[in-house]
Amino acid sequence: MDRLNSEGIPRDQLGYALRNRKMVMFARQTDTCMLCCRNNVGESGLCSYCYSSLDPPELELAVKWNAGVGP
Numbered sequence: 001m002d003r004l005n006s007e008g009i010p011r012d013q014l015g016y017a018l019r020n021r022k023m024v025m026f027a028r029q030t031d032t033c034m035l036c037c038r039n040n041v042g043e044s045g046l047c048s049y050c051y052s053s054l055d056p057p058e059l060e061l062a063v064k065w066n067a068g069v070g071p
């Protein structure tokens with residue numbers, strides 16, 4: 001999948017995206033949430049709204065990003 005953030009990724013591909021440093025970095029550089037394309041994304045490349053809607057295992061991956069650990 002090379003479709004980066006033109007319209008957000010499907011929810012079921014979020015686990016893949018959170019393991020992909022390029023995709024997270026791109027979301028942060030463009031300040032565009034990977035899921036919904038809102039602005040004000042955090043360290044995980046997600047906005048606070050999507051971040052708060054995560055469940056494990058995506059949540060664990062996002063928490064790692066927020067802790068500065070990465071994928």
Ligand SMILES: [Zn+2]
Nearest residue numbers: 033036047050
């Ligand atoms: Zn979002």
